[in-house]
Amino acid sequence: MKQFKLVIITGTSGAGKSTALKTFEDLGFFCVDNLPLFLLPKFLSLVRESKVDKVALVMDIREKQFAQKGNDILREIESRGYKPEILFFDAQNEVIIRRFKETRRKHPLAKKGKSITESIIEERKYLQEIRKLATQIIDTSSFSVHDLKRWIEARYKETALRRLNVHIFSFGFKYGLPYEADLVLDVRFLPNPYFVPELKALDGRDERVRNYVMKSEEMQIFLKKILDLLQFLLPFYKREGKNYLNIAIGCTGGKHRSVVVAEALTKALKGSLDNPYEYDISLTHRDILAG
Numbered sequence: 001m002k003q004f005k006l007v008i009i010t011g012t013s014g015a016g017k018s019t020a021l022k023t024f025e026d027l028g029f030f031c032v033d034n035l036p037l038f039l040l041p042k043f044l045s046l047v048r049e050s051k052v053d054k055v056a057l058v059m060d061i062r063e064k065q066f067a068q069k070g071n072d073i074l075r076e077i078e079s080r081g082y083k084p085e086i087l088f089f090d091a092q093n094e095v096i097i098r099r100f101k102e103t104r105r106k107h108p109l110a111k112k113g114k115s116i117t118e119s120i121i122e123e124r125k126y127l128q129e130i131r132k133l134a135t136q137i138i139d140t141s142s143f144s145v146h147d148l149k150r151w152i153e154a155r156y157k158e159t160a161l162r163r164l165n166v167h168i169f170s171f172g173f174k175y176g177l178p179y180e181a182d183l184v185l186d187v188r189f190l191p192n193p194y195f196v197p198e199l200k201a202l203d204g205r206d207e208r209v210r211n212y213v214m215k216s217e218e219m220q221i222f223l224k225k226i227l228d229l230l231q232f233l234l235p236f237y238k239r240e241g242k243n244y245l246n247i248a249i250g251c252t253g254g255k256h257r258s259v260v261v262a263e264a265l266t267k268a269l270k271g272s273l274d275n276p277y278e279y280d281i282s283l284t285h286r287d288i289l290a291g
Contacts, residue, residue: 004053005029006044006082007156008074010060010130011089012123013108014096016140016148017058020089023152024056026243033058037073044077060108060127071129088127088134092141093120149241163280164238166269168247170204170262172254172287181248185226185261191216193256203288204259213260223261227268238278254287 007024009017018033025031030052035043037059047055077084091099097116100107107119131137140148171178173188193199193209202209213219230247237245249265251257266283273279 006084007056008084008086009058014099015089015091023149029054029056031056085135088137095141165244166281168266169284170258171250173250175287178248181246183247185249187257187261190257203255
């Protein structure tokens with residue numbers, strides 16, 4: 001049988017199952033939410049025949065048969081040689097109530113005239129047998145979303161895609177701010193090659209334009225300060241579970257100064273990170289051919 005990791009996520013509503021599934025997806029798992037119970041054995045057979053080697057499933061009381069027949073199905077797949085890790089997420093009643101109020105979601109067992117506390121108690125009763133089968137019970141009462149992500153990443157780090165994708169790109173303000181940018185750096189304070197006749201038709205990838213911009217004292221100071229800032233920020237972005245960081249560098253037309261700075265920053269950043277293998281740094285120029 002093809003070896004692969006199978007994680008079944010279950011537990012009380014409002015305890016963090018959705019966040020957990022999204023985190024597993026970020027770690028490269030094939031994820032399915034609320035898979036019908038009767039399809040599980042067939043689904044696993046199909047997975048065995050495919051190239052998928054990491055699977056995470058959410059199974060809970062939204063599937064009506066789960067509480068009644070979940071034990072039998074789980075024991076059946078174990079008898080076929082599968083070794084699922086069953087993560088049971090739980091939290092204190094008052095925490096779950098607060099989370100439902102904050103998100104304004106309806107509890108899956110909510111009915112007219114029934115309080116959310118009564119729904120939680122009923123759900124716990126339905127899940128008590130499944131809870132006994134859990135590989136691990138995780139109390140998320142004191143967890144933030146980021147805490148839960150870090151917990152999962154730490155446990156499944158051998159399969160984690162732990163690289164932070166840093167995309168640096170130049171642009172021209174005259175063509176609009178990039179909507180995808182997380183950080184925007186305005187370099188219109190630098191000497192402008194546009195007003196130098198022999199440089200106007202060139203772009204920032206040309207050595208003559210690059211030398212013109214790089215030789216200024218303000219450029220050298222700016223590059224050092226931005227590099228220091230990013231060396232400080234990137235580990236914290238990564239720690240908080242951020243997968244993508246888009247750094248936009250803009251000048252008036254996106255052809256000269258922003259291109260030089262983006263190129264220089266990319267090169268400097270690649271050479272200065274303490275753990276470069278944890279980052280994937282890319283570079284593009286949005287408006288270099290715009291005009």
